[in-house]
Amino acid sequence: MQCLRCRSDDTRVIDTRMGGDGFSIKRRRVCNRCGFRFSTMETPVREEIIVEKRDGRIEEFDRQKIAASLRAALKxxxxxxxxxEALVDSVVTQLLDSGRKRLASAEIGTVVLDVLKNFDELAYLRYLTVYQSFANLEDLKNQILKNEIKT
Ligand SMILES: [Zn+2]
Structure with a gap:
C-alpha cells in the first residue's frame, strides 16, 4: 500500500480493527518515509449474480427487491x-452456493419460496399467491406485446 502523501511503498500497519458491518477490516497505517498516517478499508467483494427476467431482459441481482417481496409476504x-434480513441472507447464501452466475428470475423465486416454506407457512402461501399472479401478469403482458407486434 502506497503512502497517500509521498507515494512511498514503505508503509506499515499500526492498528487493525473490524468494521461496523462485521465483514470489512479497517487498518491504520503509517508511512516509514514521511510519517504520514492514513486508514485503509478492506471489504470482501460480493460475487455478482445476473438475473434473467421472463421477458429476456438482464439485470443485476438486487437484494432490496427480494427484501421488498418478503416484507409484503410477512406479517x-x-x-x-x-x-x-435473515431470510434474504439465506436466499443469497443458497444462490451463491449454487455456484451459478446467471439465474432466471423464476429460479430465484423458487429459492425464496423454499426458504419461506421452512420459516412460515402462511407467509409462504402469501408469497406464492403474489408471485404467481405477478408471473401471470408478466406472461399476459408478453402475450399482448407479441400479438401487437404480429398484427
Ligand atoms: Zn509518506
Whole structure:
C-alpha cells in the first residue's frame, strides 16, 4: 500500500480493527518515509449474480427487491426487519452456493419460496399467491406485446 502523501511503498500497519458491518477490516497505517498516517478499508467483494427476467431482459441481482417481496409476504411485527434480513441472507447464501452466475428470475423465486416454506407457512402461501399472479401478469403482458407486434 502506497503512502497517500509521498507515494512511498514503505508503509506499515499500526492498528487493525473490524468494521461496523462485521465483514470489512479497517487498518491504520503509517508511512516509514514521511510519517504520514492514513486508514485503509478492506471489504470482501460480493460475487455478482445476473438475473434473467421472463421477458429476456438482464439485470443485476438486487437484494432490496427480494427484501421488498418478503416484507409484503410477512406479517407486520416487531422483528419483521431482522426476520426479512435473515431470510434474504439465506436466499443469497443458497444462490451463491449454487455456484451459478446467471439465474432466471423464476429460479430465484423458487429459492425464496423454499426458504419461506421452512420459516412460515402462511407467509409462504402469501408469497406464492403474489408471485404467481405477478408471473401471470408478466406472461399476459408478453402475450399482448407479441400479438401487437404480429398484427
Ligand atoms: Zn509518506
Amino acid at each position: 407486520k411485527g416487531d422483528h419483521q426487519r431482522e426476520r426479512v
